[in-house]
Amino acid sequence: MPDPPDFVVTPYEVKGRIDYARLRELFGTQELTPELLDRVRAKAEGALHPLLERGIYYSHRDLGGILDQYAQGNPFFLYSGRGPSGPLHTSHLVPFDLCAWLQRVFDVPMYIQITDDEKFWFRPNLTRAETRRWGMENLYDLLAVGFDPNKTHVFFDTRSIAALYPLAADAAKKITYSTAKAVFGFPPSTNIGLIFYTALQTAPSFYPSWVTGRPVPCLIPCGIDQDPHFRVTRDIAEGLGYPKPGLLHSQMLPGLLGVDRVMSTTGDVADNALFLNDPPKEVERKIRKAFTGGRATVEEQRRLGATPEICSIWAAWRSKFAPDAKEFGQITDDCRSGALLCGDCKENLIGRVHTFLGEHQERREKAKEWAESVIIDRPPATAGATPAPPS
Amino acid sequence: MPDPPDFVVTPYEVKGRIDYARLRELFGTQELTPELLDRVRAKAEGALHPLLERGIYYSHRDLGGILDQYAQGNPFFLYSGRGPSGPLHTSHLVPFDLCAWLQRVFDVPMYIQITDDEKFWFRPNLTRAETRRWGMENLYDLLAVGFDPNKTHVFFDTRSIAALYPLAADAAKKITYSTAKAVFGFPPSTNIGLIFYTALQTAPSFYPSWVTGRPVPCLIPCGIDQDPHFRVTRDIAEGLGYPKPGLLHSQMLPGLLGVDRVMSTTGDVADNALFLNDPPKEVERKIRKAFTGGRATVEEQRRLGATPEICSIWAAWRSKFAPDAKEFGQITDDCRSGALLCGDCKENLIGRVHTFLGEHQERREKAKEWAESVIIDRPPATAGATPAPPS
Numbered sequence: 020m021p022d023p024p025d026f027v028v029t030p031y032e033v034k035g036r037i038d039y040a041r042l043r044e045l046f047g048t049q050e051l052t053p054e055l056l057d058r059v060r061a062k063a064e065g066a067l068h069p070l071l072e073r074g075i076y077y078s079h080r081d082l083g084g085i086l087d088q089y090a091q092g093n094p095f096f097l098y099s100g101r102g103p104s105g106p107l108h109t110s111h112l113v114p115f116d117l118c119a120w121l122q123r124v125f126d127v128p129m130y131i132q133i134t135d136d137e138k139f140w141f142r143p144n145l146t147r148a149e150t151r152r153w154g155m156e157n158l159y160d161l162l163a164v165g166f167d168p169n170k171t172h173v174f175f176d177t178r179s180i181a182a183l184y185p186l187a188a189d190a191a192k193k194i195t196y197s198t199a200k201a202v203f204g205f206p207p208s209t210n211i212g213l214i215f216y217t218a219l220q221t222a223p224s225f226y227p228s229w230v231t232g233r234p235v236p237c238l239i240p241c242g243i244d245q246d247p248h249f250r251v252t253r254d255i256a257e258g259l260g261y262p263k264p265g266l267l268h269s270q271m272l273p274g275l276l277g278v279d280r281v282m283s284t285t286g287d288v289a290d291n292a293l294f295l296n297d298p299p300k301e302v303e304r305k306i307r308k309a310f311t312g313g314r315a316t317v318e319e320q321r322r323l324g325a326t327p328e329i330c331s332i333w334a335a336w337r338s339k340f341a342p343d344a345k346e347f348g349q350i351t352d353d354c355r356s357g358a359l360l361c362g363d364c365k366e367n368l369i370g371r372v373h374t375f376l377g378e379h380q381e382r383r384e385k386a387k388e389w390a391e392s393v394i395i396d397r398p399p400a401t402a403g404a405t406p407a408p409p410s
Numbered sequence: 411m412p413d414p415p416d417f418v419v420t421p422y423e424v425k426g427r428i429d430y431a432r433l434r435e436l437f438g439t440q441e442l443t444p445e446l447l448d449r450v451r452a453k454a455e456g457a458l459h460p461l462l463e464r465g466i467y468y469s470h471r472d473l474g475g476i477l478d479q480y481a482q483g484n485p486f487f488l489y490s491g492r493g494p495s496g497p498l499h500t501s502h503l504v505p506f507d508l509c510a511w512l513q514r515v516f517d518v519p520m521y522i523q524i525t526d527d528e529k530f531w532f533r534p535n536l537t538r539a540e541t542r543r544w545g546m547e548n549l550y551d552l553l554a555v556g557f558d559p560n561k562t563h564v565f566f567d568t569r570s571i572a573a574l575y576p577l578a579a580d581a582a583k584k585i586t587y588s589t590a591k592a593v594f595g596f597p598p599s600t601n602i603g604l605i606f607y608t609a610l611q612t613a614p615s616f617y618p619s620w621v622t623g624r625p626v627p628c629l630i631p632c633g634i635d636q637d638p639h640f641r642v643t644r645d646i647a648e649g650l651g652y653p654k655p656g657l658l659h660s661q662m663l664p665g666l667l668g669v670d671r672v673m674s675t676t677g678d679v680a681d682n683a684l685f686l687n688d689p690p691k692e693v694e695r696k697i698r699k700a701f702t703g704g705r706a707t708v709e710e711q712r713r714l715g716a717t718p719e720i721c722s723i724w725a726a727w728r729s730k731f732a733p734d735a736k737e738f739g740q741i742t743d744d745c746r747s748g749a750l751l752c753g754d755c756k757e758n759l760i761g762r763v764h765t766f767l768g769e770h771q772e773r774r775e776k777a778k779e780w781a782e783s784v785i786i787d788r789p790p791a792t793a794g795a796t797p798a799p800p801s
Contacts (some may be wrong), residue, residue, distance in 0.1 A: 058699050136575075136579050139583065140579070140582065140583055145574065147579060147580060173548065175577065177575060177576060180571050180572055181571055181572045181788075182570040184527075184575070185538065185568060186566060188527050188531070188538060188568065188603060189532060189538060191531065191601055191603030191606070192530065192531050192601050192603050193601070194601060194602045195598065195600065195601055195602070196587070196596070196598050196599070196600050196601075196602060196605055197598040197599060199602055200598070205587070207586065207587050207588040207591070208586050208588060209586065209587050210582055210583050210585060210586055210587075211582050211585045211586070211587060211590055211605050211608070211609060212582030212583050212606065212609065213578060214587055214602050214603050214605055214606065215582070215603065215605065215606035217602070218602060220592040243549075397572075403539075404715050
């Protein structure tokens with residue numbers, strides 16, 4: 020029997036230095052193989068999204084089946100979500116960057132869930148008004164990533180509950196307390212909202228099938244920490260008459276303070292992440308003090324080169340700020356050879372982040388104009404009806 | 411230490427021969443004293459409702475405080491509910507008969523909750539479509555009891571969830587799994603819907619206060635088996651900034667098969683209860699085979715008299731079908747003296763039930779016309795806002 024892992028990954032806790040290959044084994048997910056990536060690349064006419072190309076997405080469930088269905092004329096929809104408790108930082112955009120790209124490549128609908136109820140239940144000191152306010156703020160940021168307003172739909176839990184509740188009720192009946200306890204590790208002091216909540220995170224996976232009356236495949240790009248929710252969803256899907264959702268799992272991005280510090284909104288985070296609303300001076304300060312893979316002296320670094328794999332700046336280039344493969348290769352090579360010093364590399368990144376945040380704020384202002392119009396209020400009257408036979 | 415009781419009373423199980431005085435002690439509720447009843451009688455100008463006068467309502471929480479507030483110009487609202495799983499029988503009307511009377515006497519709003527989600531979660535074989543259909547059918551019956559259409563509001567859980575969910579979310583955050591387990595006796599195999607549900611039964615108690623921004627007292631007439639839900643509600647009320655609801659508790663009515671058989675929709679019930687949709691022949695058959703307190707022979711009964719306290723027919727007169735005090739006194743006296751034989755008494759009751767059901771069906775048809783208009787869809791935009799200062 021192998022040693023128990025010295026890390027913990029659940030939707031409610033990420034702790035320790037994660038061995039991602041081991042985590043994939045523990046969760047029982049599949050490796051995102053070159054063959055599968057080639058199928059996506061073919062549809063994208065050669066250019067894979069960097070988050071896929073560079074292995075940040077590294078695991079999946081049923082992606083092959085989802086692509087088969089797509090090829091047979093039954094396109095999937097995308098679904099991902101965010102629990103709002105404060106401002107977003109750049110790594111929160113990881114699933115949404117990928118989703119917006121997949122939406123363009125596959126021309127499919129996107130469903131975003133804003134789980135203001137979950138965060139209210141999870142964080143003792145947050146009020147419902149606060150999670151609701153952050154929910155709207157976060158939503159503007161997510162829509163600004165580049166979604167198609169005509170193909171994007173939002174479940175904002177406390178505002179969309181009339182649409183979600185019938186499906187959540189169906190799901191809840193199939194999930195026992197024992198299951199929730201085993202999957203999420205809830206102690207008896209857990210409030211009954213959080214225990215119920217996984218039923219609400221299940222609902223969007225089934226919504227398009229419920230509304231249309233035919234099985235619509237679902238693909239969920241998310242951090243691998245969210246997999247436990249969707250394991251529950253997959254376990255009950257077929258019993259409710261819906262297809263099991265497929266998943267694409269990303270690794271958790273390291274924070275600015277080092278690769279062992281996952282970028283997160285919990286704990287001591289102020290300096291560990293680049294928030295989307297950080298003023299330029301803050302961006303500069305944080306990047307300049309960020310942990311790198313550099314050497315003790317300039318001379319030593321010129322001679323021996325640095326180590327990108329442990330560097331938080333390299334991680335930022337890799338995941339977001341050097342989308343061009345050639346540029347990213349150059350940065351990596353120059354880092355390793357010693358041609359690029361950490362100070363210069365940081366200044367380059369600062370410039371890139373300033374540009375990104377400026378453009379992001381502009382796109383965010385535009386997204387505000389249509390955000391309200393894509394929030395689902397109630398289900399259509401046809402939801403849950405037996406579909407008409409094909410004509 | 412006293413012996414443990416040989417009966418069980420929770421919202422999800424009623425078992426054994428209930429010792430009501432003992433149950434009141436176990437639950438820690440107050441006796442409904444003559445002094446309190448006199449305060450209600452005074453407002454009703456002398457005539458108390460038979461359910462109060464005859465001791466079927468026998469226990470309370472905070473009724474005195476609710477009446478004090480009323481006298482000081484802060485009227486309460488009434489709240490009671492029904493979990494729909496099939497047709498109603500006459501004893502389901504007990505809380506609603508009293509509520510309609512209290513509504514008239516005190517001129518106060520009534521809120522009815524139809525808990526179609528709860529019944530769906532509780533009964534393994536019921537579908538959501540079935541509980542929803544029974545919810546509407548039951549609602550017509552409840553409204554037909556005699557509520558004022560201008561002062562009556564309905565929470566139909568799956569239809570009113572947008573109005574209930576914000577308050578249920580607030581409540582859920584204050585209720586731990588440990589509490590729910592201790593109060594309701596849930597085993598680990600309980601589904602997470604039923605665990606969450608008590609938060610939804612809490613919401614109506616707070617709704618008028620939440621909507622108006624000032625503390626509106628709440629009075630809940632219900633079977634004493636529902637007290638555990640509202641114990642939880644009362645425990646969390648003040649922490650959420652709302653007044654604790656007061657309660658009026660009734661005993662469980664005995665069924666037609668004998669006083670040890672509570673009239674219920676669970677178990678072998680077909681012949682134990684008079685359903686509101688029973689055809690006349692069924693009413694006759696059930697009443698004729700009902701358990702009475704009569705003697706083995708007519709001769710013996712004429713000589714020794716019968717025992718109303720154990721008689722299901724006498725219970726029906728007492729709770730519903732002989733509202734006139736003089737008539738009820740006569741029936742009771744004649745039963746005890748042997749002047750009234752069980753066969754004749756049953757035929758009298760059959761006539762009264764036929765009349766009642768005929769009139770009920772007429773009122774029910776009228777109620778159908780306005781039922782939709784009193785179902786709460788969403789909360790008003792002002793809900794949860796800080797109230798304007800008094801002008």
